[in-house]
Amino acid sequence: MTLRTIMKKTVEDKLDRIADIWNYFIWDYNFCSNKIKFNEDVKTNYFGDILGYFKDTLDIVFTSNKHSNYTDKFSFTISFLQAVYIQQDFIQEMLEIFKTGIDKGVLKKDPTYYINRDLRNELVGHPIRKFEDKLISSTLFSYQAREDEIQYLRYHKNNNFKFESKTYKIAEIQDRHREFLEKYFDKILLKLKSILEEYLSELDKLENVIDKHDFKTVLKLVELYFEAIFKSDFAYDKASLSKIFDRRNEHIRYQNFIEKFYNDLRAAIAEKRNSVKDVFERNVVDKTSFESLSLPKIEIVFASSADTEEVKKARQETYYYEIGKIATKRNSRDFNFFSGILKAKCKSNNLVLSELEHMRKNISDKIEYYTSLRLICLELKEE
Known part of the structure; x- marks a missing residue:
């Protein structure tokens, strides 16, 4: 694994942790979003666009590709410096x-920020820079740059417009930017950790009341x-x-x-606690290792005629499909069919038959319909 790949993986992992907190806490719970x-x-959710754009530009920033000619190197330099600049803005x-x-004023004092940003601004953003219609500086890419360097020629007012050759190692730019990203991702994660710790203490109070x-x-x-649990199942709204x-x-x-609501609530709270632990304690996963994994061999076994009866019987004892259809297709036509x-599968189960009849009579009543359905699920062990 190359150094640049390690850089990318480390940065991407921190970004993934921030994204997970956003998706599973900030977006779902007002207590967290209010912080x-x-x-x-x-x-x-333009924050989602930021995350997506960040991921898309990581390969550009931490690339180790070689360039066979000046045109390719020129294109790379512009896209590379612009990607660094965009990520700084993000x-x-x-x-x-x-x-x-932490605002832009703080960033401007940080060398991991301003060195790379000044380079981008001078070479890509404003190759010919003027102030009040007076020339400040001009730059031109060098044809002599080595593969691992960005080199350009500069003429600046502060140097009486005398020729200067400026050279930057690409690896140093990447490492400086990696340090910048990690530093401020860590500050964001530290803030998010404090929010989630406070949030978990509120969940403690909720569990005590439960x-x-x-x-x-x-x-x-x-x-x-x-409040997200109110949207997690039918008739789980507060009024119902x-x-x-x-x-x-x-x-x-x-x-x-x-x-059932109590059980789901306890399970959901436990899951959230585990999610917080996972976000801050999980190891960095090397996703590239999955690319070399081979698929397991699939062995097809043909059943005998005797086995067929057993399979058929097992299928008759499964109710998940019909219950799923009844839950999501709440209209007379679909209800009668499914x-x-x-009923045909449960013709000797009086509780199921009785609750199905109750559902039919109350098909427009959300409370009656879904309380009966949940009792059927319990009876048939299809929770």
């Missing part, structure tokens, strides 16, 4: 979004700190859950639904 600059612009934007307290089975308070805290809870003693379908298949 950053989550304004109307950011809500358009870092500045990200530092602002995540409220790190253990006390104070459902009304649970819903209030979920609304404040864990409150109504179902109030009717929990009327029928087992309502109590079962509340217990519930008919389920």
Whole structure:
């Protein structure tokens, strides 16, 4: 593995961690998004465009390709320096979004920022630079540059427009930029870590209330700190859950639904805790190692006629397909068709037949429909 590949992998890993926190915490939970600059612009998810553009330009920044002629080297130099410049702008934007307290004024004092930026500005951004219509400097790419260097000729006012030859090692530019990216990614991750630690402490409070089975308070805290679960399943909105809870003693379908919500809530909180741990403790994965993996051999085994009956029987004992269709296609025509298949499979199961009939009569009532469906899932072990 080359040094440039290691640079890219390290930077990409930090970017992936930031993206994971954005996708699984910032985007889903107001408590987290309120800790950053989550304004109307950011809500358009242009941050996703930043992440995508960042990934697309990493190969350009950390390339080790050789160039056979001047034209190729010229094209590479422009795209390389411009990619570095764009990533610097992205870092500045990200530092602002995540409220790190680091602005452009701070960056301008950082040599890992301004050396590369000045080089890009002088050679690509403003090869002929004027101020108040007076020439400040002019630059021209050198034909004599070595493969591993960027060399150009400069005529600057501060040097009485005398000829100067400026040379930069590409590897030094890359390493300086790598240091810049890692430094400010780490500052962003440090800020995000503090947000998530505070968030986890709020989840502690939520779990304590769950253990006390104070459902009304649970819903209030979920609304404040864990609202994404309201969108995770049918009838999991706050209003429906409150109504179902109030009717929990009327029928087992309502109590079962509340217990299912509690179980899903506990599991989701545990998953979030593991996600935080994974983001900050996982090792850097070398994705290039997967490219050399070979696919396992697939052995096709033909079943005998005796096996066919067993396979057929096993299929008859699976209800996932019909339940999935009933859950997502809530109209009379589809319900009658797929519930008919389920009835045929469960003709001796009175609970399933009774709840299917309840669903048919209440097909327009979200609460009645899905509490019955969840009870059927429990009965058929299709949770």
